[in-house]
Amino acid sequence: MTRQGDGDRVVQTLVGHFFRRFFDNDTVHVQGETLTTVVRALSAAAVPGLMCAFFLQNQYPRRSMWGAIQDQYLFVLFSFVAMGAVAVVEWEMLFPDRLDFLVLTPLPLKSRQLLASKALALAGFLALFLFSANMFGAFVLPAVSKGDFYRQVYAHVVATTLAGMFAALALLALGGVMLCVLDPRRFRVASPALQMGIVVVLGLLLIHYGRFSDDLQAILAEPLGRARWVPPFWFLGVYETLLHGSAAPAFARDLAHYAYVATAVVAGVVALTYPLAWARMQQVAIEGETRSGREPLRWWSNVVRALVKRPGERAMFHFIGQTLGRNARYQAYLAIYGGLGLSLVLGCALEISAAGGRLHVEFQSAGLHVMLPLLLFWLVAGLRTAFAFPLSLAAGWVFRVTGVGVQECAAAARRWVLCGCLGLTGTVMGVVIAVGWRFGDVLVQGAMGTCLGVLLTDAFFYSEEHVPFNRPRMPGRANFPLLLTLYVGILPVFVMGVVRLEGRLEHKLWVLLEMCVGTALIHLGLERLRNEPTVAEEELEGYDEEFQLLGLSQ
Numbered sequence: 001m002t003r004q005g006d007g008d009r010v011v012q013t014l015v016g017h018f019f020r021r022f023f024d025n026d027t028v029h030v031q032g033e034t035l036t037t038v039v040r041a042l043s044a045a046a047v048p049g050l051m052c053a054f055f056l057q058n059q060y061p062r063r064s065m066w067g068a069i070q071d072q073y074l075f076v077l078f079s080f081v082a083m084g085a086v087a088v089v090e091w092e093m094l095f096p097d098r099l100d101f102l103v104l105t106p107l108p109l110k111s112r113q114l115l116a117s118k119a120l121a122l123a124g125f126l127a128l129f130l131f132s133a134n135m136f137g138a139f140v141l142p143a144v145s146k147g148d149f150y151r152q153v154y155a156h157v158v159a160t161t162l163a164g165m166f167a168a169l170a171l172l173a174l175g176g177v178m179l180c181v182l183d184p185r186r187f188r189v190a191s192p193a194l195q196m197g198i199v200v201v202l203g204l205l206l207i208h209y210g211r212f213s214d215d216l217q218a219i220l221a222e223p224l225g226r227a228r229w230v231p232p233f234w235f236l237g238v239y240e241t242l243l244h245g246s247a248a249p250a251f252a253r254d255l256a257h258y259a260y261v262a263t264a265v266v267a268g269v270v271a272l273t274y275p276l277a278w279a280r281m282q283q284v285a286i287e288g289e290t291r292s293g294r295e296p297l298r299w300w301s302n303v304v305r306a307l308v309k310r311p312g313e314r315a316m317f318h319f320i321g322q323t324l325g326r327n328a329r330y331q332a333y334l335a336i337y338g339g340l341g342l343s344l345v346l347g348c349a350l351e352i353s354a355a356g357g358r359l360h361v362e363f364q365s366a367g368l369h370v371m372l373p374l375l376l377f378w379l380v381a382g383l384r385t386a387f388a389f390p391l392s393l394a395a396g397w398v399f400r401v402t403g404v405g406v407q408e409c410a411a412a413a414r415r416w417v418l419c420g421c422l423g424l425t426g427t428v429m430g431v432v433i434a435v436g437w438r439f440g441d442v443l444v445q446g447a448m449g450t451c452l453g454v455l456l457t458d459a460f461f462y463s464e465e466h467v468p469f470n471r472p473r474m475p476g477r478a479n480f481p482l483l484l485t486l487y488v489g490i491l492p493v494f495v496m497g498v499v500r501l502e503g504r505l506e507h508k509l510w511v512l513l514e515m516c517v518g519t520a521l522i523h524l525g526l527e528r529l530r531n532e533p534t535v536a537e538e539e540l541e542g543y544d545e546e547f548q549l550l551g552l553s554q
Contacts, residue, residue, distance in 0.1 A: 010109065014117030015124070018100075022093050022125050045082055046132040049075065053140035061146040066217045068145065069249070072239050073216065075137045075156065076163045077209055077232045081202045082133040083126070083164035087171040088195050088202075088336060092328050094122060095175055095274075096281035098184075105282070115278050126168050134160040152243055159239035162263055163232060169266040170231075171198065176273030179280055188328060195335040196342070203343025204350075205232065220251040227251075234259035308415055312404035316412035320387075320468055330386055330469075337385075341378035345371045368435065372428045372449050373498035376421055377491060380456040383417050387468040409467045414457050421453025444505045447512045451519040452498065458526045 023041070056063075056071055063071070087094060096118065104114060138160065142152035174194070178187055212219060219227050227233050237255025240248040308314040324330050349367035429445050437445075505511055 011113055011117050011120070014104075014109075014113065015121045018118050018121035019125060021097075021100075022090055022121070042128065042132040045086070045129050046136060048078060048082075049134060049137035050140060052078070053137050053144060056141065057144035060144050063145070069236070069240065070213050070216055071141065071145075072156070072159075072243075073213070073232065073236045074209070075134070075141060076159055076235045076239060077205060078137075079130070079134050079160040079164040080167045080232045080235070081206055083130060084167040084171065084198065084202050086126070086129045087168045088198050089332070090125070091171075091175070091191060091195055091332055094172060095179060096278045098281060101282050111282070115275060118278070119274070130161060130164045130168075133164060155239050155242035158242055159235045162238060162259060163235035166231060166235070166259070166263045166266060169263070169270050173266045173269035173273065176270060176277045179277035180273055184281070188331075191328070192331045192335040195332060196339040199336050199339025200343045200346065203340055204346060205230075207343060207347035208350075220249070222250050224251060224254065228255065228258065231259075231262070234262065307419070308412065310408060312408040313412040313415070315404065316409045316468070317416055320413065320416045323469055324386075330389070333386055333389070334382060337378070337382040341375055341382075344378075345374055348374075368432060369499045369502055370495055371431070372425065372445055372502075373452060373495045374491075375424055375428070376449065376452050376456055377494060379420055379424055380417055380453075380460050381486070383420065384460045387413055388466070388471050389469065390471055406467060410461070413468045414461045417457045417461065418453055421457065422450065425449025425453060441506050444502055444512065447516060448498070448502060448505065451515055454519055454523050458523055462526060462530070 052074060059067065059071075100114070100118075134157070138153055138156045142149045142156060145152060175191075178190060178194075182190060220233065233251075234255045237248075237252040237257075238259045240252035241256045244252075304314060304317055308317050324334070345367075348370045349364055351364050425446060428449060429442055432442055432445055505515070
């Protein structure tokens, strides 16, 4: 009995440890504020369902049958997207972590205790968010719909729970298969691309809900076409069959069958692959990971040497690239951020309509005009936020020891961002060439991208005089209103203004010269106004006791 009690206490301790690690992320919270982070995250998941249900209360009881189906689909879709987003954000922590093996394996713990504890913590984490995302809608929507309250609560809970479970389990199954098939190095390379693709799909589901939600009757008409491949529709079928029984619409029975089968399949894949992935990662942690000894590409080193003249600035330029390349948390953040930007672009460029029970996807070339300004704004804003994440504070002492000034570090960050903007501009130019744009229009895209890259970098990094990845987080300085203003107030106006300017430039190419000259003058003026010595001194005040000199210079 004593041994059993000791084993239970060990499992409880390990479950608590693994559960806290889901929230112990410097990109999310300040050190020591785990409880606050949990409350904020759960509130963010719970509030949308409550608000949507209350906004719908004036629609009932006059709401039509297909209008009610549209409302039910909204909650099923939200549960699906919310749990998919949670799984993507916590992607690295969903699977066995090498650090856990290195720390916990030397302790007198059994492998099955570690596996069971991780699985229980993961199940509790996902269940907590699943409950938060659906708890208000499960009671408020049936209350405002004026129907059979208890029956609709039952249908709502089952459908939204299955939708959220499927989204989370599908990502777990996909990740488990990748861990079993790929080696850890290739898994790290493939993970950001997969995360970005998942975010694009989730974003498009939300964006196009606003477009085709009024056409659900046409989309779900018999015979079902491409709609049968949209997972949220499966769980809408579950909702309708449980709510109306034999009186449910014709689409419901077939789609509900897909939902039950698909959920069972992904659950079985997770049950099979998760222990295998655990054993695979344990072996890699014990034996060590082989790393390729490839040297940096010579042509890239020559390009950096040509662009960045000062040695200290060049060292920081390489430091930024290597940090983003080796740190999984930065890669996950940038993948999620980039996926959101791509989903917005595709939402503007793709038109989805319904006719004859089928989804028709059409490409709008006019929507490509939004691509360049939106992605450039998204890139610069995202990199500025990424540079502010304090994930490399332990390496801060090296900048003082080597004598690299903060102003050099900030200048290297601006150059790195500008190079990213130029690379993105070249990619957009390749896309518009591929779809058959004229040479003059492509030239406008290149000139506009270069000028926007310079101006956006100057605007976002004008007062940003910090060492990238080494800026201590300031507790209590929440800037949510600023972010809301930036992305809701400024971004749409900025994009529409640039699109109109592009249309003017495509008909008056001589205006390109004026735009380039104006951009150069603004850039030089901002460089003159930058007070580098004062900012650098203020930045270095907090670094007095973060490192120890070896005394070798005496």
